[in-house]
Amino acid sequence: MGLRKRHNYKNLKIWKLGLEIVNDVFDLINQFPKYEKYDLSSQMSRCSISIPSNIAEGSARSNKSFSYFIDISLGSSFELGTQILIAYNRNYIDKIKLDILEEKLEEFQKMTMSFQNKL
Numbered sequence: 001m002g003l004r005k006r007h008n009y010k011n012l013k014i015w016k017l018g019l020e021i022v023n024d025v026f027d028l029i030n031q032f033p034k035y036e037k038y039d040l041s042s043q044m045s046r047c048s049i050s051i052p053s054n055i056a057e058g059s060a061r062s063n064k065s066f067s068y069f070i071d072i073s074l075g076s077s078f079e080l081g082t083q084i085l086i087a088y089n090r091n092y093i094d095k096i097k098l099d100i101l102e103e104k105l106e107e108f109q110k111m112t113m114s115f116q117n118k119l
Contacts, residue, residue, distance in 0.1 A: 007066065009052075009059035014112045018052030018073070021104055025080070028101070032092050040090075044083045050076035051108070063119040070116045074109060081105050 029041035058069025
């Protein structure tokens with residue numbers, strides 16, 4: 001039985017970008033109204049954390065299983081994209097912050113799909 005190759009998630013650009021997105025989201029939700037603490041901000045927090053966490057968890061698995069965790073991470077990134085649009089529409093964030101985070105999410109999604117295709 002051959003040894004399976006494992007990915008060191010800390011060296012993956014997609015994981016590093018995922019962490020950056022988490023930090024950006026936490027900076028944003030700290031400025032949300034207090035009444036959003038258990039609603040949109042909680043959802044955005046959990047969703048953003050899911051992005052790099054699933055990459056890390058999947059990296060210890062076979063490539064087929066890793067691809068499944070990548071799918072979850074991608075799904076969370078698309079979900080987060082909707083949530084930041086809701087935050088913008090509710091006037092919790094401005095257009096500049098929306099654009100910056102949307103660009104990072106788009107970059108993450110492109111990089112992650114490319115990485116997944118190479119597994």
